[in-house]
Amino acid sequence: MTILVGYLDTPEGRAALDAGIAEARLREQPLVVVNSPRRGAPVDDAMLGPEQVSEIVDRASDLGVRVEVRQPLHGDSLADTLESVAREVDASLVVIGLRHRSPVGKLILGSTAQRILLDASVPVLAVKASG
Amino acid sequence: MSTTSEPGRQQTGEVDILEELKAELAQDLDEERPPHAGPLAQVAAGLVTLALGLAGTVLSLGYGLGSLTEPGPGLWPFAVAVAVTALSLAQIAFGRSAQDTEQFTRSSVLTGLGVLSLVGLAALLPVIGFEVPSLVLMVVWLRFLGGESWRMTAVVSVVTVAAFYALFVLALSIPLPRLI
């Protein structure tokens, strides 16, 4: 069993990572951090550089949590990719960050968080950015 | 031309570095490429060009070679076609071990679909104008070949076709066959 965190380098993503590390320590389970950029373009804002990845690893290890960072590419649906990783690593809990969206923004862009919440086969912990 | 004045020996050294560079580059770029297709593809490529060469040779003989004082219409094509034939034979004989081909992968199907959609556009264009076939082409490429979301597909394809309409029909008044 593992704890799975959907991570982006945003305040919401960092909040999710913190919550994920806390849960992993509590449940004494290893942590899997998923950082999934969109497939296709040569550069994607979501993609973490190697320095950022090792930063995450260092931080979790310092707190005594075993951590693995995965960077699978996603196509049309990030929720599907996250779900398939969750199955693969036998996640007991999925942690995601929630962002406040205006109703119009949600209409145009849809909500990945909502799809994850509805589709996930395991409990989902949704956290908001602090402050 | 600063390179011409250098003595031959130094040039040789330079060539070595160049070849090292090229090897390094080839290796670098190989990571991104699909696996090469092997000797069969090399021979097949040679056979196709050989067939072209032979066909050209036979046909140009039919056009009449004439003489050197009065070259016929077939003389030049004949010379070129013979060259194609000979080079193709060399390719079949010596080119088998080269690794410059690429295997067809599952995503090659995408290219096939892409070509079909283009043929469809060409066939429908004179019949029903350019707007609908263009829109269909955009949708096929974005949604099915590119894996974009329906939302993205709809926005990009409609905007693109509208932009083409504005540019070709309204701004440049180019006589494209059209529905509206």
Added chain:
Amino acid sequence: MDFTPIIDGFGIVLQPTNLLYCLVGVVIGMLIGVLPGLGPAATIAILLPITYGIEPVSAIIMLAGIFYGAQYGGTITSVLLRLPGEASSVVTVFDGFAMAKQGRAGAALGIAAIGSFIGGTVSIIGLSVLAPVVAGYALDFGPPEYAALGLLGVLLVSTVGNGGKLKAIIAAAIGLLIATVGRDSFTGAERFTFGNLNLADGIDFVPIAMGLFGLGEILYNLEENHKKVHAPAKVTKVWPSRQDLSDSKGAIARGSGIGFGLGVLPGGGAVLSSLVAYAVEKRRAKQPERFGRGAIEGVAAPETANNAAATSSFIPLLTLGIPANATMALMFGALLIQGVQPGPQLVDTHPDIFWGVINSMYIGNILLLIMSIPMVGVFVRILKVRPAILAPITALITMLGVYTVNNSVFDIYLVIVFGVIGYLMKKFGFDPGPMVLAFVLGTLIESSARQSLLIFGGDPTGFLTRPISGTILAAIVAVAIFPLVRRAIRAKRGEPAGAPAPTEASPAPVPDRETTEAK
């Protein structure tokens, strides 16, 4: 030397419309240089139909801008992502990416832009001085010289190009064969038309170029959905430091010379000159081991050279009417579309085009310097655009564009056919460049060869006894047999490299020999 036409040329460039086309050209060039996928040749091919609607000078200014603009743009991805946008920036990857990892991406991009600017400008000055002189000499050329020169051009482009030489020569020979389709201009006999009226006038250059370069590339890129995704890179401090500038002074100077020299040679071009410039710097360096680990000369030299070469490769086109590489073959085609025959008479018959294009490059290089230093962040951003979104747009531009040329659906089918051929050629390791170049030169070579035979009264030795055509033919023989000779010598000695160049066996001028040697 009479300077009036040169000054008139500036007058033409400074007209607002031409300035605008120059700007549009360099911006497009910069963009496609940054984006991996479509290269300048493909882009120029796709945009050929547009040139029908605009003035010849403006059209060529724009297309030229695309060509040298792409040299600037190609640097950005090489440095930031280790992903060369253009073949001529491949070698920049080594030190450029190493510099980026050390946090000196800005300095690398800055020095590349400055080097490109200096290399380009030096090369334009060389072009302005040399081109009229060469054109003057070339006025004495007769059909035998043109036949020989055309053949040499085709052969050099094939042997220096990417991929297998044998396949490149096969592609070129087939290009020559395709050029014979249609009515023979001497006898009126129809060749390879199979009774099809659409083929009687020969195959148009536009659908061939658009298919082989444009659509072929688009179809090929459709497959590549599995490319790596990179983290966004931060570019800060694009101005190189004083130290950086003084370190790369020599590299930029030598790069300009190498680029100008190799760019003039058929087939030399931007790719080869960037490699040679890098190799020269590495050999000259006191600590060659610095190269590949972030040596700024390793960025400055190739980037200077590729831009200088891109500029000087206009010389053979504008003065002899012989395109030096595939992109120049497209320029040649674009000029023909406009009813302008490139050749030694161009400087006299169309001084507006000749000097307009040359002088536009001064302006274009200044524009590019401005765009690539302060505005680099803007261009980096377009790397986030997915190729899947651009592909159908470019495909549609190609399809509708070719239709507008003759209002002919047959042309659309031709583009699709040549697009499929171009795609298959890429899959099977044939470079479409030599084929297009040979197609462009095919008619010239055939008609000059036949005219020569008439002049010589059917005696083919006439080619050898005329001094210029004889020399060129000797060069052809040298180019053709040189690789074989070298292989034989190597096999004899049992060593992989380092065989001295057999100077006595090659009457070709030294640069030619070097070109073949470098492969």
